[in-house]
Amino acid sequence: MGQAQKQAIGLVHAFGRAWDACDIEAIMAMLAPDCVYQNVPVPEMVGHEAIRAFITPSLKAAERMEWEFRATVADETGRLVLTERVDRFVFPQGTVAVPLMGIFEIADGLISAWRDYADIGSFVRDMQGIGRAPGPGILKK
DSSP, X not given: OOHHHHHHHHHHHHHHHXXXXXXXXXXXXXXXXXXXXXXXXXXXXXXXXXXXXXXXXXXXXXXXXXXXXXXXXXXXXXXXXXXXXXXXXXXXXXXXXXXXXXXXXEETTEEEEEEEEEOHHHHXXXXXXXXXOOOTTTSOO
């Protein structure tokens, strides 16, 4: 594995650890100011303000987060990192596990694009099953 691949994977794993710590500032520091984030099929968000508004309610409501990386690979340039993960939201009412595929684009040492692909329907049902509403933007208004 080349140095660019190691650095890109290291950045994505550090990003996951920031989620584990529910550290919004550390999360935002690893995102480019014009980062594009899409929690597919939710419409994409662009920039820190939009991303912060989307992720903050879940991070503040959770007692903790757990990003379990099952597989992580980077292309030889270190510009693209693919992850298979299980993200766990641990709430006082229970834990919701979300198996997903995450794709990260890296530019200038920051995450410039981030897309997660998961079964949103299962997430919504699991959240409702523990008596919680999913975060803003997940359910159609």
